[in-house]
Amino acid sequence: MPELRLTVNGDEHRLDAPIGTSLAHVLREELGLIGTKIACNEGHCGACTVQVDGVPVLSCITLAHTVDGDVTTIEGLRDHPLVEAFVRADAVQCGFCTPGQVVSAAALVAATPEPTTEEIRHAMAGNICRCGTYPKIEEAILHWRD
Amino acid sequence: MARLIRTEKEVEGNFEEVWLVVEEDPLQQWPAGPLDVVGRPAVRKDARERVRGEARFTADIRLPGMLHAAVLRSPYAHARVKSIDLAPALGLPGVHGAVGPGEAPGLEHEAGYSGAPVAAVAAETFGQARAALDAIAIEWELLEAVLDPEEAVERGAVHGEAERYERGDFERGVAEADVVVEGTYRTQVVLHNSMETHQSVCEWVGDRLDIYTSTQYVWGVRNEVARELGLAPDRVRVVCEYMGGGFGSKNSAGEYTFVAAELARRTGRPVRCALTRREENVAAGNRNATIQRLTAAARSDGTIVALGGDYVNALGWGGWSAGTEGPMKMLYACDNVRTVRHTAKINTPPMKAFRAPGFVEGTFGLECLIDQVARALDVDPLELRRKNYASSNDGTPFSSKNLRECYERAQKHWDRRDEVHARSDATWKRGVGMASQIWYGGGGPPSYAWTRVGSDGSIAVVTAMQDIGTGTRTAMAQIAAEEFGVPLERVEVMVGDTSRGPYATLSAGSSTTPSMGPAVRAAAADAKRQVLEIAAQRYDLEQRILDIRDGRIVSADGNLSVALDEFLEMLGNAQILGKGARGPNPTGMSVLTFGVHVVEAAVDVETGEVRVERVAAIHDVGRIINPLGAESQVEGGVIQGIGHTLSEARLMDQETGRILTTTLDAYRMPTIADVPEIVCEFIDEPDEHLTNLGSKGLGEPPIVPIAAAIANAIRDATGADVHELPISREELLRALREAKERRGAPAAV
Numbered sequence A: 001m002p003e004l005r006l007t008v009n010g011d012e013h014r015l016d017a018p019i020g021t022s023l024a025h026v027l028r029e030e031l032g033l034i035g036t037k038i039a040c041n042e043g044h045c046g047a048c049t050v051q052v053d054g055v056p057v058l059s060c061i062t063l064a065h066t067v068d069g070d071v072t073t074i075e076g077l078r079d080h081p082l083v084e085a086f087v088r089a090d091a092v093q094c095g096f097c098t099p100g101q102v103v104s105a106a107a108l109v110a111a112t113p114e115p116t117t118e119e120i121r122h123a124m125a126g127n128i129c130r131c132g133t134y135p136k137i138e139e140a141i142l143h144w145r146d
Numbered sequence B: 001m002a003r004l005i006r007t008e009k010e011v012e013g014n015f016e017e018v019w020l021v022v023e024e025d026p027l028q029q030w031p032a033g034p035l036d037v038v039g040r041p042a043v044r045k046d047a048r049e050r051v052r053g054e055a056r057f058t059a060d061i062r063l064p065g066m067l068h069a070a071v072l073r074s075p076y077a078h079a080r081v082k083s084i085d086l087a088p089a090l091g092l093p094g095v096h097g098a099v100g101p102g103e104a105p106g107l108e109h110e111a112g113y114s115g116a117p118v119a120a121v122a123a124e125t126f127g128q129a130r131a132a133l134d135a136i137a138i139e140w141e142l143l144e145a146v147l148d149p150e151e152a153v154e155r156g157a158v159h160g161e162a163e164r165y166e167r168g169d170f171e172r173g174v175a176e177a178d179v180v181v182e183g184t185y186r187t188q189v190v191l192h193n194s195m196e197t198h199q200s201v202c203e204w205v206g207d208r209l210d211i212y213t214s215t216q217y218v219w220g221v222r223n224e225v226a227r228e229l230g231l232a233p234d235r236v237r238v239v240c241e242y243m244g245g246g247f248g249s250k251n252s253a254g255e256y257t258f259v260a261a262e263l264a265r266r267t268g269r270p271v272r273c274a275l276t277r278r279e280e281n282v283a284a285g286n287r288n289a290t291i292q293r294l295t296a297a298a299r300s301d302g303t304i305v306a307l308g309g310d311y312v313n314a315l316g317w318g319g320w321s322a323g324t325e326g327p328m329k330m331l332y333a334c335d336n337v338r339t340v341r342h343t344a345k346i347n348t349p350p351m352k353a354f355r356a357p358g359f360v361e362g363t364f365g366l367e368c369l370i371d372q373v374a375r376a377l378d379v380d381p382l383e384l385r386r387k388n389y390a391s392s393n394d395g396t397p398f399s400s401k402n403l404r405e406c407y408e409r410a411q412k413h414w415d416r417r418d419e420v421h422a423r424s425d426a427t428w429k430r431g432v433g434m435a436s437q438i439w440y441g442g443g444g445p446p447s448y449a450w451t452r453v454g455s456d457g458s459i460a461v462v463t464a465m466q467d468i469g470t471g472t473r474t475a476m477a478q479i480a481a482e483e484f485g486v487p488l489e490r491v492e493v494m495v496g497d498t499s500r501g502p503y504a505t506l507s508a509g510s511s512t513t514p515s516m517g518p519a520v521r522a523a524a525a526d527a528k529r530q531v532l533e534i535a536a537q538r539y540d541l542e543q544r545i546l547d548i549r550d551g552r553i554v555s556a557d558g559n560l561s562v563a564l565d566e567f568l569e570m571l572g573n574a575q576i577l578g579k580g581a582r583g584p585n586p587t588g589m590s591v592l593t594f595g596v597h598v599v600e601a602a603v604d605v606e607t608g609e610v611r612v613e614r615v616a617a618i619h620d621v622g623r624i625i626n627p628l629g630a631e632s633q634v635e636g637g638v639i640q641g642i643g644h645t646l647s648e649a650r651l652m653d654q655e656t657g658r659i660l661t662t663t664l665d666a667y668r669m670p671t672i673a674d675v676p677e678i679v680c681e682f683i684d685e686p687d688e689h690l691t692n693l694g695s696k697g698l699g700e701p702p703i704v705p706i707a708a709a710i711a712n713a714i715r716d717a718t719g720a721d722v723h724e725l726p727i728s729r730e731e732l733l734r735a736l737r738e739a740k741e742r743r744g745a746p747a748a749v
Helices: A023-030 A081-089 A098-111 A117-124 A134-142 B047-051 B126-133 B149-154 B170-176 B218-229 B254-267 B277-283 B326-330 B359-377 B381-387 B403-414 B417-422 B472-484 B512-539 B564-571 B627-646 B706-718 B729-742
Strands: A003-008 A011-016 A049-052 A055-058 A070-072 B002-011 B014-023 B067-073 B079-085 B095-099 B117-123 B137-142 B163-167 B179-187 B199-205 B208-213 B236-239 B271-274 B289-298 B304-314 B337-344 B428-439 B448-453 B459-462 B491-494 B546-549 B552-555 B561-563 B576-581 B593-604 B610-620 B677-682
Touching (some): A011 A023, A049 A098, A081 A098, A081 B047, A098 A117, A098 A134, A117 A134, A134 B627, B067 B277, B079 B117, B095 B126, B117 B126, B117 B254, B170 B289, B170 B304, B179 B359, B199 B254, B208 B254, B218 B236, B289 B359, B304 B359, B326 B337, B326 B359, B359 B381, B359 B428, B359 B706, B381 B403, B403 B428, B403 B593, B403 B610, B417 B428, B428 B706, B448 B472, B448 B512, B459 B472, B459 B512, B472 B491, B472 B512, B512 B546, B512 B552, B512 B564, B512 B576, B552 B564, B593 B706, B610 B706, B627 B706
Parallel strands (some): B067 B271, B208 B236, B304 B337, B459 B491
Antiparallel strands (some): A003 A011, A049 A055, A049 A070, B002 B014, B067 B117, B079 B137, B095 B117, B163 B337, B179 B289, B199 B271, B428 B593, B448 B459, B448 B576, B552 B561
């Protein structure tokens, strides 16, 4: 099996994984980083969002061997102020999509520290929340540094 | 004292007479309004672990040696397995076991819909299991499929007898009326699509079966599995600490649980069976389609004198027939009502309860029709609703009803109409619509809770329920903190395991807070009483002058004030245990929830695009425990309802019965970009007849009126009467053409 080298949340990993393995699978099954959720496994819902060099990426449709950059998962963002902002705003119901929401939001505020409502809606439209926490997510991102 | 009663129990609008052992509930209700903890916004107890990705869902359970199962499903809408050979699959790499039809509950020889489970394979990886399905040799005998619900009713392909209801004399009411309005309304199949798909991990430990499952009802799964597998109920342990959404679709065990249990038994290894998203869109339940032929008759003074409804629930191969006619029977004072509900058994995937089943669909038809009556009479739709206010439920008094107050509070939103209309232009027409909400949500016994007070002064609430994302842990903690007299952070709530705590209700039917809340309060009161008994002895004071406030034991005369943890320190490892049970519902009363939505919508009359711009949601669900969580519930219901109304539809090939929308790009749920301004108000008046809390449930009410309110806003904006959900562009352009013809202009759209 070809060697897979990944830097995840600052840690370097060398793994054996078959070509064709998704990044989400490697994160969850090989590295035990279960905060990254798989909800559709075909790139439609955003639950599996991670960052590669700060850019949001759908890890369920990203082949692990193609990743060329530093991966950040929710486990690497646990102390991000957005976490408390989501908690305060009640931007979580069942919570299955929430780690992906936080990862997307973290990429947004890194690039645009004071996003407008429009910018939030544009950046977050790929993260589906079936419980409908969207108004609270918007509020959490608007006030993430409070 | 335990009391044996015969009572009517309601779940999701279904009633049954049952024997119940209930305990007297001597606690008086708290005064209305915000208290120290209850009625004040609280951040979720479990928010942090969910947001940080630490919460362990069923999807995250990994047991040593665990195998993965894949399920073989029928490609045909109706067929029978003539022969099946699992052996070729068993010989493939990584495969450890296989089951065929008849070998596990849920796997049948007769497939009644495309997607029906027939066999399953367990392998080292899911990929191996799925690949092995292709090796199963199966010979099908094709059977005739009935896919059209009306054809099914005509041919007698139905689930049970038609459900008929009549009060007064419908024909006479129609004869006396000044206007009669008729309309046919259709609602579509919609899917729950919880973010976590249906799944279980099963492991046999000796002769005990441990089930980790994504469920709304750990006790229901325990009892169903025990019954089906012939096990003593306590040999089945069901665990669900965190779960990723259900919305009614996860109230039972499901074939995935039985497949995992049987394959685990055969292989001697833990087995995980998780539906893929595509399976979720086919075989995990749905809100069934309906056809509603409705009549409303009114006098010129606005009195509704007759309501009639001929309903078809297009149920699919299984499920249960929800009361689509419920709103017509209960929402308005009308002397003459006649309804009939047929339940078509067609070769489509089975129905499962979905957030206010029946009432979402029935309210769409009824509340659109009521607005057409208002137009025919040229009266204000809000005035028409006030005029026909029901003061009893067909003679049975309501335990509480504040719908009139909801209408009062709706007025200021309704009065925005001129301003909203004024923002119309040549292309975008804007209007305001409203609809009322009625639904159950009173909960009921049995439900139990224990409390455990340790020498550190912390209080644990232990009950074998589940928090499906509705904020249950938080609301229960608030109730216990309020009753016990401690700050919220001193209370932990332990749920999600049938082997760790007493029976608790299912998280469905808006029943969690009204069923569990009173039991938790009683359990906290029981523990508090014991603490005060001990304090009275320790300080040689009369117990009646002692109380616990803000974590301190205090005496009424002001002489004693000691921190609870300081006092309890002497207990060491001793614990104070409290228990509480849910008391009975009030007899001879209808316990229902009420509300009103006022929607502002914009319609592009050239393209048929609809944008919901503002929703005011006013709900009467008794006492509000956590205003923050309650607001989130309302927003979630409204947003899900907007999806049901404008974009969501499960499409099926009418020739083959195959489901066409199996992915989340095809089945379009709302995103953050689709969300309007949502204004949320609660009446927050405890139901004085209902339990020691006066709280009803809120999970379902907010999704009930939204579709009709949107349709009525479209009518207000354009004059177009939409009759179908979803309100697609085709449907809207059709309705616009029809409206134009009605006005006498040439149809040129």
